[in-house]
Amino acid sequence: MVLRFSQLFLRTLRDNPAEAEVASHRLLVRAGYIRRAAPGIYSWLPLGLKVLAKVEAIIREEMLAIGAQEVHFPALLPKEPYEATNRWSEYGDGLFRLKDRKDADYLLAPTHEEMFTLLVKDLYNSYKDLPVTLFQIQAKYRDEARPRAGLLRGREFIMKDSYSFDMDDDGLEASYQAHRAAYIRIFERLGMEIVIVSAVSGAMGGSKSEEFLHPTQIGEDTFVRSQGGYAANVEAVTSIVPEDIDFSDAPAAEVADTPDTPTIDTLIAAANDIRSKGDRVWTAADTLKNVVLSVVLPDGGRQLVVIGVPGDRSVDLKRVEANIGAHLPFDGDLQVEQASDQDLKRHLGLVKGYIGPGLSVDSRVLGVQGSTGILYLVDPHVVNGTTWITGANIRGKHVFGLVAGRDFEWDGTIEAVEVREGDLAPDGSGPLESARGIEMGHIFQLGRKYAEALHLNVLDRNGKLSTVTMGSYGVGVTRAVAALAESNHDDRGLIWPRSVAPADVHLVAAGRGDEVFEAAATIASDLEAAGLEVIYDDREKVSPGVKFGDAELIGVPTILVVGRGLVDGEVEVKDRRTGTAENVAVEDIVEHLNRVVRGE
Numbered sequence: 001m002v003l004r005f006s007q008l009f010l011r012t013l014r015d016n017p018a019e020a021e022v023a024s025h026r027l028l029v030r031a032g033y034i035r036r037a038a039p040g041i042y043s044w045l046p047l048g049l050k051v052l053a054k055v056e057a058i059i060r061e062e063m064l065a066i067g068a069q070e071v072h073f074p075a076l077l078p079k080e081p082y083e084a085t086n087r088w089s090e091y092g093d094g095l096f097r098l099k100d101r102k103d104a105d106y107l108l109a110p111t112h113e114e115m116f117t118l119l120v121k122d123l124y125n126s127y128k129d130l131p132v133t134l135f136q137i138q139a140k141y142r143d144e145a146r147p148r149a150g151l152l153r154g155r156e157f158i159m160k161d162s163y164s165f166d167m168d169d170d171g172l173e174a175s176y177q178a179h180r181a182a183y184i185r186i187f188e189r190l191g192m193e194i195v196i197v198s199a200v201s202g203a204m205g206g207s208k209s210e211e212f213l214h215p216t217q218i219g220e221d222t223f224v225r226s227q228g229g230y231a232a233n234v235e236a237v238t239s240i241v242p243e244d245i246d247f248s249d250a251p252a253a254e255v256a257d258t259p260d261t262p263t264i265d266t267l268i269a270a271a272n273d274i275r276s277k278g279d280r281v282w283t284a285a286d287t288l289k290n291v292v293l294s295v296v297l298p299d300g301g302r303q304l305v306v307i308g309v310p311g312d313r314s315v316d317l318k319r320v321e322a323n324i325g326a327h328l329p330f331d332g333d334l335q336v337e338q339a340s341d342q343d344l345k346r347h348l349g350l351v352k353g354y355i356g357p358g359l360s361v362d363s364r365v366l367g368v369q370g371s372t373g374i375l376y377l378v379d380p381h382v383v384n385g386t387t388w389i390t391g392a393n394i395r396g397k398h399v400f401g402l403v404a405g406r407d408f409e410w411d412g413t414i415e416a417v418e419v420r421e422g423d424l425a426p427d428g429s430g431p432l433e434s435a436r437g438i439e440m441g442h443i444f445q446l447g448r449k450y451a452e453a454l455h456l457n458v459l460d461r462n463g464k465l466s467t468v469t470m471g472s473y474g475v476g477v478t479r480a481v482a483a484l485a486e487s488n489h490d491d492r493g494l495i496w497p498r499s500v501a502p503a504d505v506h507l508v509a510a511g512r513g514d515e516v517f518e519a520a521a522t523i524a525s526d527l528e529a530a531g532l533e534v535i536y537d538d539r540e541k542v543s544p545g546v547k548f549g550d551a552e553l554i555g556v557p558t559i560l561v562v563g564r565g566l567v568d569g570e571v572e573v574k575d576r577r578t579g580t581a582e583n584v585a586v587e588d589i590v591e592h593l594n595r596v597v598r599g600e
């Protein structure tokens with residue numbers, strides 16, 4: 001069916017919606033794809049639904065192609081499964097909770113791990129049933145603190161979520177790789193540039209997770225990449241660890257009076273006054289800065305951690321949060337803050353401004369105090385044999401020439417310092433630069449966490465109960481529509497990639513006479529008969545200028561103009577992306593457009 005503009009439920013708008021901060025949001029509203037219903041909640045109009053359906057279809061095809069089977073869960077769910085996994089409370093304010101008439105608790109699901117796990121548990125009980133992968137394309141609800149940028153961060157949004165169920169780690173790895181390859185194909189078909197970044201470092205118990213980011217200035221995620229192809233979330237970047245240094249000839253460490261040097265700058269100034277460093281001057285990089293942090297535990301308690309980092313680096317709390325779990329016996333997300341004065345006062349060994357290592361192990365260096373029982377971690381650059389100026393744990397005193405591995409020990413290493421442009425990628429692919437992106441997809445080896453919490457066990461080959469291992473994989477479907485709009489527009493409107501455009505051809509009848517409209521109508525139905533989707537602007541009392549404006553705003557990649565050239569038997573084909581136009585004979589137009597549309 002030809003979509004006749006005069007019948008189409010559409011009103012294009014000249015003015016930008018007041019609340020729209022980004023181009024995709026402005027244009028999707030102005031071109032009549034979506035309407036706002038409430039903050040972060042949108043209604044879909046006919047053109048919008050067409051694009052959405054095409055995005056969904058591509059995702060569905062690629063999921064089916066890896067053997068995933070489609071199911072559909074309700075969005076409205078009882079509390080109990082989410083209580084079993086602790087997410088009813090863990091989700092905090094992000095969860096939409098509600099009650100039914102009998103006062104029972106319900107929620108609008110933010111994601112569906114629990115339901116998929118329970119469904120498989122309901123129906124399957126043997127290794128013979130596995131592996132299996134299930135998916136759905138369905139609305140999710142999250143009461144985002146900052147719904148933003150239209151569909152990019154909604155409170156209701158559509159996600160494709162899939163879940164794999166395997167007996168063992170090899171199976172999980174295979175399911176994960178199948179999804180990874182499917183996601184690459186999905187974004188290729190959507191015409192969307194993607195950078196795959198590892199999301200958590202190996203420190204997180206080996207669980208693997210990668211995010212598919214679409215690079216764009218308006219993205220909320222920062223990541224780093226190298227020319228050589230390395231890409232990672234800042235949290236997941238790892239350092240190139242230097243070799244140990246032989247310290248057998250290193251001179252003994254010495255404690256020096258350094259009054260009024262509580263900061264690295266004051267310390268460096270004092271250090272250069274006190275003693276020379278041969279042909280160089282002391283810099284912040286020669287100092288070991290010991291930063292006291294407070295980890296907020298799941299029960300609300302606070303545990304202090306001291307992290308030793310080169311003094312020219314600052315600590316990135318997000319990186320610490322991502323990596324501290326490996327050093328503490330707690331599950332779940334841990335929050336990390338700068339230690340407060342209150343925290344410091346509880347540990348008499350901590351002398352603010354003069355904190356040194358030797359906190360959890362007795363240091364052999366004279367004057368440095370012994371154990372305070374605080375976990376002491378260091379940056380991976382602190383290897384055996386490195387020599388430091390650092391605090392002596394005594395007010396007004398620092399130690400010079402303190403040798404790692406000889407004069408002090410540590411409980412572990414942690415990636416804690418901020419990643420800088422120019423730092424080297426861990427895989428040797430060159431210096432890092434930082435960039436911004438939108439998270440479009442996320443693939444995650446969950447392992448047995450949900451299966452354990454919800455008792456998803458099946459009989460293995462030997463008749464023993466074995467816990468199933470799972471993966472979860474998400475793509476933001478409505479977010480993809482917005483991201484495509486964001487990266488495919490100019491100041492006149494949208495410019496859809498062909499694979500998701502609401503039509504193949506936008507036909508504009510630009511003229512007054514009946515002949516123009518009759519010829520245009522015939523061409524429109526011929527194109528449809530040839531299998532092309534057509535929007536036909538058949539409005540009679542609307543000027544060509546307005547029609548062209550609407551066509552450019554709506555963003556179908558090919559605009560066909562039937563008008564002035566008709567007397568010479570010609571119509572005009574315009575490429576919305578390049579702005580180029582060419583005249584084509586009326587009798588050739590179907591074949592010509594067929595080639596244009598299918599050739600891409």
Ligand code: ATP
Nearest residue numbers: 151152153154157159439440441442474475476479
């Ligand atoms: P973000 O970091 O952007 O909040 P997330 O890590 O919380 O996303 P996941 O739980 O991994 O998101 O969800 C899978 C996918 O769903 C994301 O990769 C993203 O494409 C999409 N998504 C998540 N939250 C939203 C939202 N509020 N609006 C639209 N899409 C979303």
Ligand code: MG
Nearest residue numbers: 211439441442
């Ligand atoms: Mg994610």
